[in-house]
Every structure is written in C-alpha cells, then in structure tokens.
Amino acid sequence: MKPQVLFNIIVVLLLSVGLTSCAAVGDIFEAGLWVGVIGIVLVVALVFWIFRKLFR
Numbered sequence: 001m002k003p004q005v006l007f008n009i010i011v012v013l014l015l016s017v018g019l020t021s022c023a024a025v026g027d028i029f030e031a032g033l034w035v036g037v038i039g040i041v042l043v044v045a046l047v048f049w050i051f052r053k054l055f056r
Helices: 003-031 033-054
Strands: none
Touching: none
C-alpha cells in the first residue's frame, strides 16, 4: 500500500472518530453534568491505565 493512501485512510478515520466523539460528549452532558464528569474521569483513568500497561 502506498504511503499516501495509508495516510489518507488514517486521516479519514481520525476525523470520523473525532467528530463522533464530539457528538458523544454533547449527549453525555445532556444527561447531566455529574454523569458527564464521572464518564470523562473514567475514560481518562482507563486511557492512563492502558498507557501504563503498554509502556511498562
């Protein structure tokens, strides 16, 4: 696969994930501020835990 094609695929995937995550955050905050805060803290903790496991 050519590097340019691979780059284009990665850019499209990142944009689609980024745009859907914005919609997800909006839906979370519609459900309530504390639900959103707890959800974001859990996601950040999960990402932190995964990075610790990967780079140990």
